[in-house]
Amino acid sequence: MAGEMQIQNSMALEFLSLPENVGLARVAVATFAAQVDMTLNELEEIKVAVSEAVSNAIIHGYRGEANGTVRVAAERTITGLTITVEDQGCGIADVALAMQPAYSTDPERMGLGFAFMQSFMDDLEVTSEVDRGTRVKMFKAFKGDTER
Amino acid sequence: MQVFFSMEKKELWARVKGEVDLESADHLRQELEASLDHARPEVLLLDLEGVTFMDSSGLGVILGRYRRLKKQGGRVVICRPQPQVRRLLELSGLSKIMTILSEGPERKLGGVE
Numbered sequence: 001m002a003g004e005m006q007i008q009n010s011m012a013l014e015f016l017s018l019p020e021n022v023g024l025a026r027v028a029v030a031t032f033a034a035q036v037d038m039t040l041n042e043l044e045e046i047k048v049a050v051s052e053a054v055s056n057a058i059i060h061g062y063r064g065e066a067n068g069t070v071r072v073a074a075e076r077t078i079t080g081l082t083i084t085v086e087d088q089g090c091g092i093a094d095v096a097l098a099m100q101p102a103y104s105t106d107p108e109r110m111g112l113g114f115a116f117m118q119s120f121m122d123d124l125e126v127t128s129e130v131d132r133g134t135r136v137k138m139f140k141a142f143k144g145d146t147e148r
Numbered sequence: 149m150q151v152f153f154s155m156e157k158k159e160l161w162a163r164v165k166g167e168v169d170l171e172s173a174d175h176l177r178q179e180l181e182a183s184l185d186h187a188r189p190e191v192l193l194l195d196l197e198g199v200t201f202m203d204s205s206g207l208g209v210i211l212g213r214y215r216r217l218k219k220q221g222g223r224v225v226i227c228r229p230q231p232q233v234r235r236l237l238e239l240s241g242l243s244k245i246m247t248i249l250s251e252g253p254e255r256k257l258g259g260v261e
Binding site: 019020022023026041044047048051052054055058059106107108109110111112113115116119 | 167169170171177201203204205207208209211212215231232236239240
């Protein structure tokens with residue numbers, strides 16, 4: 001995986017936990033991803049994954065409060081792209097439970113955020129601590145480097 | 149995100165344009181609810197041709213309206229989703245409970261099945 005690989009490029013973005021920043025985050029990461037040869041479909045997948053992770057940070061991490069900070073970082077190696085979305089919000093008590101599809105108490109939400117991140121990225125790692133925050137780390141392999 | 153409405157017989161057409169995410173989902177929900185309250189249609193047709201991006205926040209809005217219409221004996225039909233949106237509709241299972249059409253309001257619908 002990306003771990004020991006040499007980093008070719010990196011970016012980081014920090015913003016307040018406001019819904020209008022979801023679009024900013026996905027466009028920034030997709031623009032960064034587009035520096036290398038990626039298909040439009042892969043860029044769309046990255047956009048959805050980033051959108052879901054940042055939306056989770058705002059809705060669940062900060063419970064809709066606008067005074068939190070969300071940090072989005074991306075790193076490129078020869079094998080692929082690692083994207084990290086972090087918040088210092090309320091955290092998730094049971095990550096495995098939260099990652100189950102349709103785990104949502106709100107009838108207007110589908111509870112598919114993690115399911116989409118999982119489907120659209122090649123690796124997903126969620127670490128969380130109650131009252132400390134959540135970190136979502138996703139990896140998108142460049143075609144040819146991994147079997148799909 | 150913008151939404152344009154037109155009513156034809158018992159069908160309410162909602163033409164959605166732009167990106168539907170956490171930022172715009174509430175606005176879309178409010179617009180749809182207001183028009184549904186006012187028009188009381190049997191069928192809500194969501195024309196998604198102009199939707200350039202959607203995530204699970206947008207799917208939640210669609211699911212919520214589906215539940216409302218179903219309770220009232222009506223239904224939701226999705227028209228012309230772009231490939232990215234169609235994929236989400238399929239992955240989420242919404243395509244199994246709603247009809248997806250590849251034609252839009254220009255084409256005279258001889259009654260949507």
